[in-house]
Amino acid sequence: MNDATAAAAAPVARLIDEFHKLPGVGPKSAQRLTYHLLRIPHEDALALAQAIIELKEKTVLCSVCQNVTEQDPCVICRDDGRDRATICVVEEPLDILAVERTRGFHGLYHVLHGVISPMDGIGPDDLKVGELLARLRGGSVHEVIMATNPNLEGEATSMYISRLLTPLGVRVTRLARGLPMGSDLEYADDVTLSRALENRQDV
Amino acid sequence: MNDATAAAAAPVARLIDEFHKLPGVGPKSAQRLTYHLLRIPHEDALALAQAIIELKEKTVLCSVCQNVTEQDPCVICRDDGRDRATICVVEEPLDILAVERTRGFHGLYHVLHGVISPMDGIGPDDLKVGELLARLRGGSVHEVIMATNPNLEGEATSMYISRLLTPLGVRVTRLARGLPMGSDLEYADDVTLSRALENRQDV
Numbered sequence: 353m354n355d356a357t358a359a360a361a362a363p364v365a366r367l368i369d370e371f372h373k374l375p376g377v378g379p380k381s382a383q384r385l386t387y388h389l390l391r392i393p394h395e396d397a398l399a400l401a402q403a404i405i406e407l408k409e410k411t412v413l414c415s416v417c418q419n420v421t422e423q424d425p426c427v428i429c430r431d432d433g434r435d436r437a438t439i440c441v442v443e444e445p446l447d448i449l450a451v452e453r454t455r456g457f458h459g460l461y462h463v464l465h466g467v468i469s470p471m472d473g474i475g476p477d478d479l480k481v482g483e484l485l486a487r488l489r490g491g492s493v494h495e496v497i498m499a500t501n502p503n504l505e506g507e508a509t510s511m512y513i514s515r516l517l518t519p520l521g522v523r524v525t526r527l528a529r530g531l532p533m534g535s536d537l538e539y540a541d542d543v544t545l546s547r548a549l550e551n552r553q554d555v
Numbered sequence: 556m557n558d559a560t561a562a563a564a565a566p567v568a569r570l571i572d573e574f575h576k577l578p579g580v581g582p583k584s585a586q587r588l589t590y591h592l593l594r595i596p597h598e599d600a601l602a603l604a605q606a607i608i609e610l611k612e613k614t615v616l617c618s619v620c621q622n623v624t625e626q627d628p629c630v631i632c633r634d635d636g637r638d639r640a641t642i643c644v645v646e647e648p649l650d651i652l653a654v655e656r657t658r659g660f661h662g663l664y665h666v667l668h669g670v671i672s673p674m675d676g677i678g679p680d681d682l683k684v685g686e687l688l689a690r691l692r693g694g695s696v697h698e699v700i701m702a703t704n705p706n707l708e709g710e711a712t713s714m715y716i717s718r719l720l721t722p723l724g725v726r727v728t729r730l731a732r733g734l735p736m737g738s739d740l741e742y743a744d745d746v747t748l749s750r751a752l753e754n755r756q757d758v
Contacts, residue, residue, distance in 0.1 A: 360623070360648070360651075361614050361622075361624045361625045361629070361630075362613075362625055363610045363613045363614050364610060364614065364623055366606045366609065366610075367603075367606040367607060367610045369606075370603040371603070373599075373603075374588055374591060375587065375588070375591050376584060376587065377588075381579060384579065384649070385577055385579075385580075386610065387648060387649050388577060389607060390611075390623055390648070394611050396576075397610070397611045398607070400570075400573040400574070400576075400577075401604040401608045402604075403566070403569045403570040403572075403573040404570060404592060404600055404603055404604040405601065405604045406566045406569065407566045407567060407569075407592055407593065408592070408593075408597050410565075410566045411567065419564075420563070420564050420593055421564045422565055422566060444590060445563070445567075445590060445593070446587070446590050449563060
C-alpha cells in the first residue's frame with residue numbers, strides 16, 4: 353500500500369495494487385478502474401471476476417497447436433474443413449485472431465508462446481519448437497508459414513526455425529514484407545522501403 | 556462475441572468482452588490484458604479476481620461522509636485527531652486521496668458521488684447533498700470547503716450547494732483558481748489566466 357492509497361479502504365487499495373500490476377495500467381488508471389468497479393452494479397463487477405477465474409480454470413493449451421482452448425484439441429485443430437497440409441507459426445495466441453480476421457488462411461496454426469530473445473534469457477527450448485517438429489514428422493504437412501513479428505527477435509526466431517525445418521523437406525515461407533496499405537511512401541522507414549524494393553512484384 | 560474473438564476459446568472471448576466494458580480499455584487493450592492473465596501464474600490472476608470480489612463484498616459507504624470504507628464510520632470519520640469543524644466536499648472518493656496526498660488538510664470529508672449534470676439527467680437529488688445538510692444541522696461545523704472539479708459541472712454543483720449552505724450560517728469556501736505550479740504563462744489558457752489575475756494575491 354503506497355502513499356496514494358493509504359487513505360483508501362483496504363479492499364480498494366488492494367484492487368488498485370492488483371490493477372497496477374497489469375501491463376499498461378498506471379497508478380491513475382488503476383485508481384480509475386477500481387472506482388469504476390465500485391460504482392457499477394454488484395453483478396457486473398462479479399462477472400469480470402468470474403471471467404478471470406474461468407479463464408484460468410477452464411482453459412488449457414491445445415496439445416496439437418498450443419493455442420489456448422477450452423477443449424483439447426482446439427476448435428481449429430478439430431475442424432475437418434481446414435487445410436491440414438499448411439501450418440502458420442505465430443508467436444502468441446493473439447496473433448491467431450489477427451490472421452483469422454483476414455479470412456485468407458484456412459490451414460492450421462502453431463503457437464510458439466514467445467520469441468528467441470537472448471537478452472531476456474529466452475532460448476529455443478523455452479518455446480514450443482519441439483512440438484512443431486513433432487507435428488511435421490508425419491510428413492502430411494507441405495508448407496509452414498512463419499508469421500512471427502517483423503522485428504529483430506521475430507526475424508531471428510523465424511530464421512532459426514526455418515533452418516530446423518528445411519532438412520525435413522517441408523516448404524517454409526514467411527509473410528511478405530513491404531509497404532503497409534494506406535501508407536505514404538514519403539513517410540515509410542528506410543528498412544521497410546528497401547525491403548519493398550527488394551521484393552518488388554510484377555504487375 | 557465479435558469478429559475479433561470468434562476464433563478464441565469461450566473463456567478468453569468472455570474475459571476480453573468484460574475488460575472491454577471498462578472505461579478507457581479498447582478492444583486491443585482488452586485482448587492484451589486477457590493474454591497477460593493467461594501467461595501469469597494461476598494465483599496471481601486469482602488474486603485480481605479475489606480483489607474485485609472483496610471490493611464489492613467488503614466495502615460499504617460510510618454513513619457519515621459517504622466515502623467507500625470497510626468499517627462504518629470510515630477511518631477518517633473515526634479519527635479523533637481530525638478537525639471536526641471543517642468539511643471538504645468532493646465529487647468522488649478518488650478526490651479524497653488527492654487531497655490527503657497534500658497533507659495540508661486535517662478536517663473531514665463529504666463525498667457527493669457525482670456532480671449536477673442536467674445533460675446526463677443528474678440532479679441534486681441524485682447526489683449525497685441531503686446527507687451533507689444533515690451533518691451541518693448540529694452546528695459544530697464552521698467551514699465547508701467546496702472541492703469540486705474546476706469545470707462547468709463542478710462549478711455549478713459548488714454554486715448550488717453554496718446557496719443551500721449560506722442560510723445555515725456556515726462559512727463556505729472553495730479551492731483557489733490560478734496558475735498551476737510549474738506551468739508557463741505563455742501557454743496558460745485564457746480562463747485560467749483571467750482567474751489568476753482576478754484573484755491576485757499580495758506578495
